Amino acid sequence: MTKLVDYAKLSARQLMKKRMRVFLTAFGIAIGIAAVVGIISFGEGIRYQAIETIKQQSDLTLIEVTGSVRDGTVIPITESKVSLIQKIPHVEAAGPVYQVSFSTLRQTYISVTGISGEDLQKIFKPSFASGGMYDPASNQVIFGHELAEKLQKYEGVRQGDLFTVVIRDYDPNGAPSDRKLAIQSSGALRERGDSLDSLLLMDRDSVSALSNESTPYNAVYVRVDNPEHVFAVVDEIQSLGLSANGSFRQIESVNRLMDLVILFLSIFAAISLIVGALMIVNTMIMSVYERTREIGVSMALGASQGDVVTLILMECLYIGVIGGLLGDLLGIVFSWAINSVGKAYLITQMGDMFSGFARYDLTLVTPEILVMGFLVAVVLSLLSGIYPALQAARLNPVDAIRHT
Amino acid sequence: MPAIIEADHLKKAYRGDVPALAEATFRIEKGEFVTLIGRSGSGKSTLLNILGCLDSPSSGALTLDGEPVNFRDPSLLVSLRRRKIGFVFQQFNLLPYLTAQENIEYPMLFNYREPEVRARAAQELLTCVGLSNRGHHHPSELSGGEQQRVAIARALINNPPIIFADEPTGNLDQKTSEEIFSLMQSIAREKKTTFFIVTHERDFGEYADRSFQLIDGKVTGA
Numbered sequence: 159m160t161k162l163v164d165y166a167k168l169s170a171r172q173l174m175k176k177r178m179r180v181f182l183t184a185f186g187i188a189i190g191i192a193a194v195v196g197i198i199s200f201g202e203g204i205r206y207q208a209i210e211t212i213k214q215q216s217d218l219t220l221i222e223v224t225g226s227v228r229d230g231t232v233i234p235i236t237e238s239k240v241s242l243i244q245k246i247p248h249v250e251a252a253g254p255v256y257q258v259s260f261s262t263l264r265q266t267y268i269s270v271t272g273i274s275g276e277d278l279q280k281i282f283k284p285s286f287a288s289g290g291m292y293d294p295a296s297n298q299v300i301f302g303h304e305l306a307e308k309l310q311k312y313e314g315v316r317q318g319d320l321f322t323v324v325i326r327d328y329d330p331n332g333a334p335s336d337r338k339l340a341i342q343s344s345g346a347l348r349e350r351g352d353s354l355d356s357l358l359l360m361d362r363d364s365v366s367a368l369s370n371e372s373t374p375y376n377a378v379y380v381r382v383d384n385p386e387h388v389f390a391v392v393d394e395i396q397s398l399g400l401s402a403n404g405s406f407r408q409i410e411s412v413n414r415l416m417d418l419v420i421l422f423l424s425i426f427a428a429i430s431l432i433v434g435a436l437m438i439v440n441t442m443i444m445s446v447y448e449r450t451r452e453i454g455v456s457m458a459l460g461a462s463q464g465d466v467v468t469l470i471l472m473e474c475l476y477i478g479v480i481g482g483l484l485g486d487l488l489g490i491v492f493s494w495a496i497n498s499v500g501k502a503y504l505i506t507q508m509g510d511m512f513s514g515f516a517r518y519d520l521t522l523v524t525p526e527i528l529v530m531g532f533l534v535a536v537v538l539s540l541l542s543g544i545y546p547a548l549q550a551a552r553l554n555p556v557d558a559i560r561h562t
Numbered sequence: 563m564p565a566i567i568e569a570d571h572l573k574k575a576y577r578g579d580v581p582a583l584a585e586a587t588f589r590i591e592k593g594e595f596v597t598l599i600g601r602s603g604s605g606k607s608t609l610l611n612i613l614g615c616l617d618s619p620s621s622g623a624l625t626l627d628g629e630p631v632n633f634r635d636p637s638l639l640v641s642l643r644r645r646k647i648g649f650v651f652q653q654f655n656l657l658p659y660l661t662a663q664e665n666i667e668y669p670m671l672f673n674y675r676e677p678e679v680r681a682r683a684a685q686e687l688l689t690c691v692g693l694s695n696r697g698h699h700h701p702s703e704l705s706g707g708e709q710q711r712v713a714i715a716r717a718l719i720n721n722p723p724i725i726f727a728d729e730p731t732g733n734l735d736q737k738t739s740e741e742i743f744s745l746m747q748s749i750a751r752e753k754k755t756t757f758f759i760v761t762h763e764r765d766f767g768e769y770a771d772r773s774f775q776l777i778d779g780k781v782t783g784a
């Protein structure tokens with residue numbers, strides 16, 4: 159180890175003698191690193207903006223859990239699964255629901271969700287355009303905003319009206335049979351912009367009473383305390399064998415898309431890294447050639463092949479470290495340039511449309527990106543040094559010493 | 563007393579031609595000052611490189627300080643070079659970017675010693691070769707004779723029992739050459755170091771305890 163420190167000092171002395179060449183070589187790799195850092199920070203910036211926009215525009219902390227099919231067997235939502243979900247950390251409330259459908263006498267189809275009044279309050283925090291909550295175990299219902307408009311327009315149903323819906327059952331032979339049910343709206347919700355807008359909500363026990371046999375729940379609505387914990391909760395739910403859906407899926411698809419875009423752009427940036435690496439190979443081959451005699455003399459004075467390899471790789475390590483630091487620095491400058499020039503350009507081009515984005519930076523340089531850039535430079539430099547180092551180690555000392 | 567160098571029918575042929583070294587069999591005792599004289603192309607460097615474990619013979623056996631040399635074992639060759647052998651070259655071959663003292667310490671980087679130990683040993687040797695106040699000078703600031711003194715000190719740093727020198731005065735004038743030879747001779751006396759010196763100037767035979775000749779690839783005078 160102390161031996162390595164001395165080798166490092168020796169290599170530093172070597173490199174100081176050819177500062178310009180070392181700097182140019184390191185600069186070559188630095189440009190590649192800067193391109194990668196700039197492009198990734200740009201991609202990360204766009205990812206960040208897209209996710210922030212989703213967070214603002216959608217109800218991220220709501221998860222809809224449904225049963226799933228695994229290896230051909232159905233995993234139903236049982237009472238015990240519901241209580242397991244309720245115990246997941248950061249779950250504020252988990253309300254199991256029944257989902258059925260009614261149709262009106264004029265064949266308008268209505269999706270019905272049976273949810274307990276308490277769960278409805280806790281999970282959806284409903285605000286009413288008119289009327290209020292249904293009574294438990296009654297025939298009262300709440301209209302979503304869109305549904306209320308639709309029923310009023312096509313069926314003439316108003317708040318407080320008693321009206322008849324048809325429930326279609328199927329007998330064991332698959333033949334349909336219809337039942338009629340009189341229901342009454344206790345209230346209509348304000349527009350929410352989510353799936354509740356088109357639903358008819360009813361007390362869970364009332365929906366459950368509509369069917370004779372007891373059935374598993376169709377879904378569980380889960381409210382998470384904080385957007386940051388959504389993915390952890392989703393993982394827990396999935397480990398129970400259930401499926402989870404919600405706005406977080408949008409984030410997942412943004413992430414998938416951005417991963418792909420960043421990867422694709424990085425491949426282009428990587429081309430400049432390859433050029434940088436070839437420069438190192440070239441520099442080191444020249445350096446080994448120029449020092450052929452010195453290497454032979456070192457071998458005569460007791461250097462092993464391993465010592466020679468170490469000394470050459472040590473120089474590459476320096477080039478990598480210089481190139482990595484320089485590359486990170488250039489990358490930050492590059493990313494700052496995209497940000498200031500790019501943002502100004504977008505604002506003039508898109509005007510108000512862009513105002514939402516203007517709050518964020520176009521690029522996002524994270525410590526991870528910088529560390530990665532640095533490591534790529536170092537590893538690439540060491541890899542580039544392997545061939546020249548082995549060439550140096552394979553020199554025949556007698557021929558090398560005679561070399562002029 | 564065991565021989566420090568024992569060469570037994572060493573032979574070296576390149577690509578089946580006339581052998582560069584046809585026959586070398588001799589014993590050298592510890593502390594002997596030996597010169598090897600021969601015409602250009604007679605195989606002097608070839609023999610010296612084999613004895614110095616830099617090159618391998620086509621046939622024959624070599625024993626250094628009681629250790630048989632297995633030329634097919636690279637790590638043994640490295641180890642022998644570190645422990646048993648010092649080299650002095652015609653071209654001095656100091657590293658230009660290191661000072662005189664650092665050049666002397668250089669072999670101790672491979673045969674690892676702590677920096678303080680290295681510095682102390684190097685300063686002692688600088689005094690020994692008469693350059694005690696030139697340690698911080700770079701080779702470009704030294705005359706040829708001074709550079710060769712530094713190179714001799716470098717060869718001595720690991721305290722090897724044998725020093726091989728291939729025409730160490732080939733690039734020096736007569737007077738400086740004599741100084742270098744008498745320096746090596748006094749070191750041999752003082753430290754009991756064995757010197758094996760290739761030269762094609764017969765005059766330096768007077769410094770030698772023994773003088774070998776290489777004629778047509780054959781060592782004589784042993």
Ligand SMILES: Nc1ncnc2c1ncn2[C@@H]1O[C@H](COP(=O)(O)OP(=O)(O)OP(=O)(O)O)[C@@H](O)[C@H]1O
Nearest residue numbers: 576582583600601602603604605606607608609762
């Ligand atoms: N690598 C090699 N390949 C082929 N032939 C070689 C090689 N090295 C040396 N020789 C030949 O071996 C012979 C001996 O060479 P060597 O260098 O040992 O001579 P020398 O006595 O040291 O000569 P000089 O006094 O000029 O240094 C020469 O004929 C030379 O051409």
Ligand SMILES: [Mg+2]
Nearest residue numbers: 606607608728
């Ligand atoms: Mg020669």
